[in-house]
Amino acid sequence: xxxxPTGPRRDGxxxxxxxxxxxxxxxxxxxxxxxxxxxxxxxxxxxxxxxxTPSDHLAREAGELAAEIGREHRPRREDVYPYLLVRAASxxxxxxxxxxxxxxxxxxxxxxxxxxxxxGPFDPTQLVGSPTAGRRYRVFVRVWNLGLLPAVGVHVxxxxxxxxxxxxxxGPAYQPQLIGGAMVGLDDRTRPGxxxxxxxxxxxxxxxxxxxxxxxxxxxxxxxxxxxxVLDANADRHVGQRNLTILAGSDDAKQxxxxxxxxxxxxxxxxxxxxxVGPLVRGVLGDTQTGLGVPERLLPPSPKALRHGVATPTGxxxxxxxxxxxxxxxxxxxRVVALATELGLVGRDGGKPRRGxxxxxxxxxxxxxxELAPEHAERIGVLVDGEPGDxxxxxxxxxxxxxxxxxxxxxxALAEGGPAAHLLQLAHTDPERQETGGYSLVLLG
Numbered sequence: 001x002x003x004x005p006t007g008p009r010r011d012g013x014x015x016x017x018x019x020x021x022x023x024x025x026x027x028x029x030x031x032x033x034x035x036x037x038x039x040x041x042x043x044x045x046x047x048x049x050x051x052x053t054p055s056d057h058l059a060r061e062a063g064e065l066a067a068e069i070g071r072e073h074r075p076r077r078e079d080v081y082p083y084l085l086v087r088a089a090s091x092x093x094x095x096x097x098x099x100x101x102x103x104x105x106x107x108x109x110x111x112x113x114x115x116x117x118x119x120g121p122f123d124p125t126q127l128v129g130s131p132t133a134g135r136r137y138r139v140f141v142r143v144w145n146l147g148l149l150p151a152v153g154v155h156v157x158x159x160x161x162x163x164x165x166x167x168x169x170x171g172p173a174y175q176p177q178l179i180g181g182a183m184v185g186l187d188d189r190t191r192p193g194x195x196x197x198x199x200x201x202x203x204x205x206x207x208x209x210x211x212x213x214x215x216x217x218x219x220x221x222x223x224x225x226x227x228x229x230v231l232d233a234n235a236d237r238h239v240g241q242r243n244l245t246i247l248a249g250s251d252d253a254k255q256x257x258x259x260x261x262x263x264x265x266x267x268x269x270x271x272x273x274x275x276x277v278g279p280l281v282r283g284v285l286g287d288t289q290t291g292l293g294v295p296e297r298l299l300p301p302s303p304k305a306l307r308h309g310v311a312t313p314t315g316x317x318x319x320x321x322x323x324x325x326x327x328x329x330x331x332x333x334x335r336v337v338a339l340a341t342e343l344g345l346v347g348r349d350g351g352k353p354r355r356g357x358x359x360x361x362x363x364x365x366x367x368x369x370x371e372l373a374p375e376h377a378e379r380i381g382v383l384v385d386g387e388p389g390d391x392x393x394x395x396x397x398x399x400x401x402x403x404x405x406x407x408x409x410x411x412x413a414l415a416e417g418g419p420a421a422h423l424l425q426l427a428h429t430d431p432e433r434q435e436t437g438g439y440s441l442v443l444l445g
Contacts, residue, residue: 015343032287049380082186082225083147084154086110086218088233089145090283095146095237102314104273105233106438109283110142111158111203111216112197116433122197124286129246129442131204133212139179139200141218145186146194147225150214153324156198157181160232163256164263165428166243167437169440173263176217179204191270213256215439216242234437243437246281247407248290254393254405261392261438264321266430268392269366271310272316272414273440275300281421282287289368290444298444301415301422308400308414309333312365315425318414319399320369321392324377327385330395331369335380338367340368366429408445 021029078082078095087093088100088312090109099105100133113128116136123422131137136350139158159176166174167250180202189194206212218240225238247253261268277300281290290298303311309318310333340346346363369380377383382398384391396402400413411422422445427438 009156012357034281043160045151065265066291075201075438077250078147078189080149081147082145082149082151082222083189083331084142084151084186084220084222084225085146085237086089086141086220086233087144088237088240090279091425095362097237098234100234100427100438104427104438104440106215106243106308107440108218108233108242109280110240111218111242112140112284112286114138116204122199122231125288125427126289127284127286129281129285129288129290130251131206131212133206133210134208135206135212137206139202139204139211139216140197141200141220142197143184143186143220144195146188148188149224150188150247151186151222151225154184154186154220155181156184156200156218156220158200158204158218160204160216160310162440163211163213163215163243163259165260165426165437165439166215166217166231166241167234167435168230169436170231195369208346211255211259211304211365213245213259222360241437242284243439244442245278245440246285246290246442249406249408252405253407253410253441256367256441257396258389258393260389260426261321262387262389264388264428266322266428266433266436267366267370268321269427269429270318270320271312271427272306272318273300273316273425274303274315276315277421277442279421280423280440281359292318301417301420305417305420307416310365313364317365318424319381319395321388321395322366322370322373323388324373324383326377326383328388328391328395329369329373329377329381329383330391331373331377331381331397333365333369336369339372339380343372345371350385406445411445 031203035372049400083095085095087108087110088102088105089107094278113131114126115128116138118126124142128137134220141156141158154378158179160179161174161176164174170176178396180200182200184196184198186196217231219227220238227238228236231239233239245256281298306316309316319333320331337346345368372380382395384394402413404408411420414422422443424441424443425438428436430436
């Protein structure tokens with residue numbers, strides 16, 4: 001073996017002497033490349049050892065480990081793509097569906113109206129809570145992108161459908177009619193442009209033949225976060241629904257209540273929304289003046305002031321309307337729970353009603369009404385042999401001793417004390433016990 005110098009260093013010293021190896025010496029010191037490695041010339045054989053069999057135990061463990069890692073490290077959809085939303089309710093809606101029960105899915109604060117006579121940009125002081133047949137309205141939809149990717153090519157549309165309990169399933173009773181649409185882009189959720197109030201390209205011209213109490217629906221969609229195509233606000237965050245009328249003072253509620261009653265095919269539950277009226281009215285009316293002042297100053301009645309109903313997880317349950325052999329029954333919730341307690345259907349430790357009670361009754365009031373109706377209809381409510389629309393009106397007048405079916409008359413029948421904002425929610429269940437939708441009235445008086 002010989003060595004050669006590499007030359008002097010800059011500091012004047014010689015480098016170490018490195019040996020010059022022969023090919024045989026080099027192979028002995030380096031060794032051979034592993035079979036199948038980069039640059040190797042020998043291919044691995046690929047043959048399995050004699051008697052080798054796959055291990056079910058190891059395969060199962062590997063599968064479980066892969067699934068666990070996938071769950072732990074898979075990003076949320078909104079952190080990768082656009083995540084569009086039209087809110088079903090306010091506050092707190094971030095897109096989880098379904099929301100009803102307990103949160104009504106038909107009270108979207110993101111579908112807004114302005115009279116067409118009001119020109120200029122969107123104005124939160126000019127919003128309309130109760131449109132009128134024969135007039136023209138500008139339609140706005142507030143849309144949100146909760147994703148970390150901007151939404152490009154966002155398509156916003158709106159429809160109206162006859163007043164009632166539309167829940168996404170079209171049929172002879174409910175045929176949505178397109179109002180108009182618009183295209184827009186939304187920034188990611190870290191920027192102010194992630195939310196926009198979008199005006200549609202057409203106005204909503206309400207014919208004289210309609211009521212003005214129609215249900216409004218809106219959808220939002222983009223290529224990276226498409227809408228399914230079904231107008232179901234309870235199942236799809238891309239859809240918002242506004243089944244809402246706001247009435248004040250001497251405004252007549254009779255025709256609307258009759259229309260809603262005439263749509264009942266199964267069971268109708270009447271619930272007082274309590275304090276949820278505030279966020280709803282502020283969302284729909286913005287800073288628009290009402291009969292009781294600006295929305296920020298609207299106050300609900302205190303629970304103790306309510307004259308009727310029992311507290312439940314969804315609000316103060318007032319009444320249940322259902323069909324019996326003798327006609328349509330409007331059952332008072334207090335009477336229902338009291339009789340059920342008397343008959344042992346509800347435990348006395350948690351079921352006996354008390355006006356204004358703060359602990360919700362953990363019972364199905366509508367279910368109890370159906371159970372008691374065949375034998376005790378007269379004891380729990382008002383029985384009317386007639387059409388469902390007439391039965392609802394007559395039942396309310398007799399059950400609540402209503403002087404007149406105006407906003408002020410109903411508000412006074414619902415609670416003691418001075419003027420207040422009442423949210424009356426009507427939730428419908430079909431004969432197969434499927435929840436189909438609802439409608440809400442805000443009564444200021």
